[in-house]
Amino acid sequence: KAGVTQTPRYLIKTRGQQVTLSCSPISGHRSVSWYQQTPGQGLQFLFEYFSETQRNKGNFPGRFSGRQFSNSRSEMNVSTLELGDSALYLCASSLGGRGSLQETQYFGPGTRLLVL
Amino acid sequence: DAKTTQPTSMDCAEGRAANLPCNHSTISGNEYVYWYRQIHSQGPQYIIHGLKNNETNEMASLIITEDRKSSTLILPHATLRDTAVYYCIVRGDNYGQNFVFGPGTRLSVLP
Numbered sequence: 001k002a003g004v005t006q007t008p009r010y011l012i013k014t015r016g017q018q019v020t021l022s023c024s025p026i027s028g029h030r031s032v033s034w035y036q037q038t039p040g041q042g043l044q045f046l047f048e049y050f051s052e053t054q055r056n057k058g059n060f061p062g063r064f065s066g067r068q069f070s071n072s073r074s075e076m077n078v079s080t081l082e083l084g085d086s087a088l089y090l091c092a093s094s095l096g097g098r099g100s101l102q103e104t105q106y107f108g109p110g111t112r113l114l115v116l
Numbered sequence: 117d118a119k120t121t122q123p124t125s126m127d128c129a130e131g132r133a134a135n136l137p138c139n140h141s142t143i144s145g146n147e148y149v150y151w152y153r154q155i156h157s158q159g160p161q162y163i164i165h166g167l168k169n170n171e172t173n174e175m176a177s178l179i180i181t182e183d184r185k186s187s188t189l190i191l192p193h194a195t196l197r198d199t200a201v202y203y204c205i206v207r208g209d210n211y212g213q214n215f216v217f218g219p220g221t222r223l224s225v226l227p
Contacts, residue, residue: 004159033214033215035217042217042219043160043203043217044217045214045215045216048214056213056214058214088157090159090160092160092215100148100165100167103207103213104150104162104165105162105215106162107152107159107160107161107162108159109158109159110157110158110159112157
């Protein structure tokens with residue numbers, strides 16, 4: 001099976017712009033989670049989508065949003081970019097049901113965003 | 117906050133076993149111990165997980181103490197490619213719970 005894919009891999013934006021990142025989960029996986037990783041804060045959970053519904057949300061401002069499509073692919077959007085949004089954005093997919101095997105997450109390679 | 121405590125860094129000689137400890141003294145009955153690793157600038161890689169029994173797969177072994185308050189990830193024959201940050205995560209089996217990553221242990225495998 002192909003792994004989790006994320007596009008684009010690298011992105012440069014300027015302050016005030018918005019950005020959309022894309023994630024394609026492993027085939028058959030219905031849950032997609034997003035994480036932000038920075039040197040200062042480490043890996044932090046953004047949100048999780050399952051069956052096109054946000055099921056869980058981390059402590060990030062409303063500028064960060066996401067959605068999931070019927071084929072389980074997901075996008076996240078960051079509006080009004082700030083310098084502090086520069087980070088590695090990681091997507092992870094899982095089967096999404098109940099139980100440890102269903103919930104084991106598999107990560108993509110990430111999108112590295114640089115905000116100038 | 118992460119529910120686990122790990123050493124900040126460890127060294128291991130190439131070819132030797134790497135034993136990475138993790139303390140999770142507040143773990144509850146339905147919570148699993150997961151291990152991931154992250155090689156520089158790549159996405160975290162799932163290694164193994166367990167509830168109370170020891171587990172082994174092609175990558176590693178997971179030893180969980182009888183009281184479940186600590187565990188050890190064992191890489192039996194470490195190679196230079198095992199140099200990475202290793203994360204120990206405690207998580208329940210209810211869907212919708214996110215994985216909480218702490219700072220992890222930076223393992224350096226030395227030639």
